[in-house]
Amino acid sequence: MMKYRIGVDVGGTNTDGVLIDPTRAAEQSRGVLAFHKVPTTVNVSEGIEAAIRQVLHSSASDPSEVACVSIGTTAFINAVLEADPRRLCKVAVIRICGPYTRQAPPFLDFPRRLKRLMDGHIGYIDGGIEIDGRPIIPISEEQIQGQCEIIKSKGLFNIVLSGVFSPLDNGGTNEYAVRDTIVGILGPAVNVVCSRDVGQLGLIERENASILNASILPYAQRTIRGFSRAMLALNIAAPVYITQNDGSLTTAAKAAKLPIRTFASGPTNSMRGASFLAGLDHQRGVGQPAIVIDVGGTTTDIGVLLPTGYPRQAASYIEIAGVRTNFAMADVQSIALGGGSKIRQADSGAIVVGPDSVGHQIQSEGMVFGGNILNTTDIIVAAGKARVGDPSTVSHLDRTLVEKSIATINKHLERIIDRMKVSPEDINVLLVGGGGIIAPDKLSGVSQIIRPPFFDVANAVGAAMAKVSYEIDTIVEIKQKPLPEIMDKLKSLAIESAIAAGAEPSSTRIVEVNNLPVNYVTNQSTRVIIKAAGDLSPSPTHILDAVESERRYGDEVLDNGTEPINEHLEAPEAPVDVNTYRPSIRADKVWVLSEIDLEWIGEGCNILGAGGGGPSYPAFLMARQLLREGKSILVVDAENVPEDALFARCCFMGSPSVSSERIQGGVEIPAAMQALKQFMGFDDFFGTISDEIGGGNGIQPLIMSGMLGKVTIDADLMGRAYPHMWQSLPGVFGIENGLFPVALADGVGNALVMGRARDGSAVETVLRGACTEMGSKAAVTFPPLTRLTCQKYGVAHTVSQAWRMGRAVALRRQQSNIRDVxxxxxxxxxxxxxxxxxxxxxxxxxxxxxxxxxxxxxxxxxxxxxxxxxxxxxxxxxxxxxxxxxxxxxxxxxxxxxxxxxxxxxxxxxxxxxxxxxxxxxxxxxxxxxxxxxxxxxxxxxxxxxxxxxxxxxxxxxxxxxxx
Structure with missing residues (x-):
């Protein structure tokens, strides 16, 4: 009888295995029949085989009694966190975008070291679609051929295709079509990752996740191949599943194609395992939230458990190793700190912990085991806080070094705990993981540290108790039935399907709902994505299909043999102290913006946007890049410039839904400005001003002034964001040159000037229609206004107000007091x-x-x-x-x-x-x-x-x- 579940967690240091009888989960043992921990081996299948073989032996169980094997791993995210060139590959990124997005190229917001490791090639080709489904520019086979020649010449095998609005391309006319052409040219040996398979709307975030996925792909394929090989050696016929970021199961074949979806499965498993072992899943609604800290040998993962016993879900976006992404997962933060993290002293004398680790080689390289590489475990033993290995080998360590190292370890833990808290009150911590010996008994901001039973294999327990999910991804037309009615039926279908796939009915619920507009103008269709998930039934009548082909899916990918980059060791850059930071104001009262200033202004612009104005993040990246290229962005107070000084007005009009996908290419605003200049006959201007401070439009004048060597006035003409073009103060007050002449440009060669209009609504009607035809986004330039007019019909000091609002958010974030924002x-x-x-x-x-x-x-x-x-x-x-x-x-x-x-x-x-x-x-x-x-x-x-x-x-x- 197949009644047991095996859970395995493959970490950077240890591989944990556990055998659970789910029918005994309510007992004090929580149904754990056996567990075992072995060092992670270079050939991962050996470690998995050893762990499973031992738990079967310890429990006197037969392989035929195993119903399923669920495996989670931190190996993939560890490779990214450590920036390990032996496990990360160079990636070629091809944007399918026509003339757009070039002002925010791929890798723009990557940490510098990851960019050096992953950036193999960046290319742009025609293609992409507008939000209404029309092509931006037809795809060029010749351009694809040219990109393939470059990729081949560089010896690259991992390719990301990132198309504008690709999640709405349900006909496969963009990314899939280009993928098929590339495989036809370069052959099946290349790995082509289509961004629409990885994430949802939000080009930068979706592309970032796709790059991480492509870079780790060969290593992931090798690792997952090892999983399947281990089952064959153990004669286990039960299906093998991989746990995903949300704690649900997926087949090994699917995980081998999209390892990004398993990046946070280890932390999620630890949180679910901690909840299960501490009995929180039987006490829903009782008590307070808790933080789960899982200390491994290489990384520490931290998340928040709600009183429900479920992990807190990630916010609107998440960062992985400093890279911004937007796919759904538990809100988990990972830092490169573990029981094997290397200890060094920087040139400045500061102690540096990690980011690299001795990992699974701790028993040969760690000093307490006879090696010569100082790591966190050695420090804890030297401090007398644990007995591991031979303490005499570290007794000679300088006490100051030991004390500073422990202080640095504690500071790392306290800092990441503070980042996860939403209020300043002390919070309970569930400590799990085999590297937990490096954690102290007390930490600032923590009321108590709890180690649940079997705490050192909580991740494997979480894998064994993973959920079953079912996702519906379909296109529906809402002409005949209202969308809420359609959604209710699809939600019911998703729940029924999850139960049919093996989910326990009482625990199954909807965990994700998305509806994405598709061709609304023509047929009122929308893409609906609904996901239901529930606990795996203790005695499932049906378990997710696992096909034999999962055990064979390509040649094993070997390590490339390169050593980690030897860089000059520096202590990590300290975060900016919000309390003491002061902006740079020159003697002539000109504000010289820094990267921190831009970050806070962007944050404040979003607040003042009232939901509109377009996202500020892409515009912030563009402005920041200007600073990194040596340009200056200057802001002046109105009182410090002549009354008749002219300020040019530039922004984008259209739907905010477009702004996060069809990112500007850099030619749109200059094209509109040139058309207006030719019509009106003016040559130059003193500086720039925004018609609306809200959203990304609040940053556009800063970008333009930085590019042209101008200044931006500390004001705007709205004080917020509004949807209609005439809803600026010059527009509603009807002043001369308030709304027209006005120029519009889309970046693909189309530009028009509306010289006269009956009134503001006519400007809106005509240009909105043109903007819709241009893909619901276009650059706009209005006639320049004098400083005096900007003051009379504008809102003063809105740039600095946005800065103050961004600072207020940053301050509360630094204080771990988000609720006080x-x-x-x-x-x-x-x-x-x-x-x-x-x-x-x-x-x-x-x-x-x-x-x-x-x-x-x-x-x-x-x-x-x-x-x-x-x-x-x-x-x-x-x-x-x-x-x-x-x-x-x-x-x-x-x-x-x-x-x-x-x-x-x-x-x-x-x-x-x-x-x-x-x-x-x-x-x-x-x-x-x-x-x-x-x-x-x-x-x-x-x-x-x-x-x-x-x-x-x-x-x-x-x-x-x-x-x-």
Whole structure:
């Protein structure tokens, strides 16, 4: 009878195995019949085989009694965290984008060392699609051939294809078509990763994840091949599964193609294993959240367990080794600190711990085992805090070195704990992992450290108790039935399918919901992705299919034999102290922006965008790159420049949904500016100003002034973001040159100038139609305005206000006090906290150049709360059955509360005030395209400028009347 489950975790140092009888999970032993730990071997199959063979022997079990084997591993993410050139390969990245995205090239936000290891080639070819499904430019076979010749000449075998709006390409006309052509030219030996298979909308984040996936692919294939080989040697006929980032199972064949989806499976397994072993899964809703620290031999992984016993899900984006990505996974942070981390002294005298580790060679290279490489375990033994190996081999170590090393280890742990906390109160810590001896008994910010039973194999336990999931990915038309009705049916189908695949019915629930607009203009279709997951049934009647072909899928990839890069050792750069940082102001009162200034301004622009203005992150990267190239970005106060100085206006119009995909190529704004110059006959200008400070548009003038050697005035013409072109203050007040002449350009050779218009609405109607035809995004330039006019019909000091807001978020993040972000923002601008909860529904569509829709937010249940009490003195009260609904048109327009059993709607905020949705876990503002099912959010309202709220023209142009 097949009744047992085997869980295996392959770490950088140890391989853990555990045998569990799930029918005895409620017993004190938690059903653990046997466990074993062996050093991870170079040939991973040997370590897996040894661990499983031992647990079968210890429990006197027969291989025929094994129902399934679930394997999790940190090996892949360890390779990235350590930047190990023996396991990471160079990658060729080909953007399918036409003329777009070049101002934010691949690898732009990668840490420098990872970029050097992975950046093999960057190429651009025609192709990509607009948000309405039309091609940007037809794909060129000749360009593909040219890229293949370059890739072949460089000896590259791992290729990433990153196409604009590729997640919406359901006909396979872009990435898949280019992939087939490349394989036809270069042969089947190349690995081609299509970004649409890796992530969702958000070109930079999706591409980043694809690059990591491609770089680790050969090593992952070799490793997973070893998994299957071990099962053959053990004569285990049960199916082999690999655990994914979300704790669910996937087949070995699928994991070999997309190892990125298993990167965080080790940490997720540890968290689920810790919850299972500590009995939290039987105490849902009881107690407080806890932090799980899993200390391995190479890395330490930290996540948050909610009172439900489930890991906290990642926020709107996550970072892996400093690389920003956006795929779904548990909120886990990993640092290169483990029981085998090497200890060195930097040139400055500072102690450096890691990032490299002796790993599985600790018993031959560690000093307490007779080796000569000093590592964290040696330090702990020398301090008398553990007895491992031969303590006499480290008795000679200098006490100052030992004390400094321990202080550095503790500082690393305390810092990562602080980053994971959302409030400053002390929190309980569940400590698991075989490297846990390096963790002290007390840490700052921690109330108590708990080591559950079998704590050193919690990751293997989590793998054994992994979930079954089922994902529906389909295109639906909403002409005949409303989207909510369709979604409800698909959710039910996903749950039924997960149960049929082996999930235990009572634990199965929806864990992910996404709807992506496709061709809304023509047939009102949307791509729907729904995922259900549940615990594997103790006695499943059906287990996920595993095919024999999984055991054979290509030649084994060998290590390339290169040694790690020998770089000059430096202590890690200390993070900026927000409290003491001061911006650089020259003697002539010109503000010289730094990278930190740009980061904070971008953060503040998102807050002031009220959901619109486009994402600021790509624009921030472009501006930061200008600084790294030696250019200066300067900001001036209006009072310090002549009254008649002209300030050029530049921004993008269109749907925010487009901005995160069809990133600017660098030619759009210059093309629009050139067309306007020719029409109006002006030659030069003093500086730049934005029509709207909100979102990415708030940074565009900084980019332009940096490129041209100009200055940017500390002001804008809106004080926020609005959807309509005429909704700038010069537009609503109807001043000369306020809205026209106006130039529009799309970057593919199309530019037009509208010289005259009946009124502002005519400008909107004509150019919005043109913008829609241009793919719902185009660069806009309006006539330059004098400094005096900018002051009279603008909002002063909005660049510095964005900086202050970004600083407020950074300060609370540094203090591990994210819940206080709202209070910090409300100290800077009058407002109120409207609602705190999680997104339970999102409806959106792209129509006539706008993103329309609404987001529905429900309060958190008691077992989802990470803290209690008000987060601001200006907080609206509501009941547990309340829902906050925020309709949006590019920007959030108004917010109202509905209560179950009542038809009344209580409006709590409306334009011209700003309504901003914050990610509760990071404190960052979300754009309307970022709204996603399950995200924890806090909604705030900020007072609009008095030119909007206390003038007739402002209220008519920016108040409720303007939106019907």
């Amino acid at each position: 709202v209070a910090g923002l409300l100290e800077l601008q009058n407002g109120a906290c409207l609602f705190t909860g999680k997104i339970v529904d999102v409806r959106r569509e792209v129509r006539k150049g706008f993103t329309w829709g609404e987001v529905v937010i429900a309060p958190l249940s008691n077992d989802e709360l990470e803290y209690t009490g008000a987060i601001s003195t200006h907080q609206i009260t509501y009941g547990a059955d309340a829902r906050l609904i925020v309709p949006f048109q590019n920007e959030n327009i108004y917010a109202y509360i509905e209560t179950s059993g009542s038809e009344a709607k209580k409006i709590v905020a409306v334009v011209p005030d700003l309504i901003t949705v914050l990610d509760s876990q990071k404190g960052v503002a979300l754009g309307t395209p970022d709204y996603r099912y399950g995200l924890r959010v806090t909604v705030i309202a900020l007072a609009g400028d008095e030119k909007w709220s206390k003038t007739e023209a402002g209220l008519n142009g920016g108040g409720p009347k303007a939106f019907g």
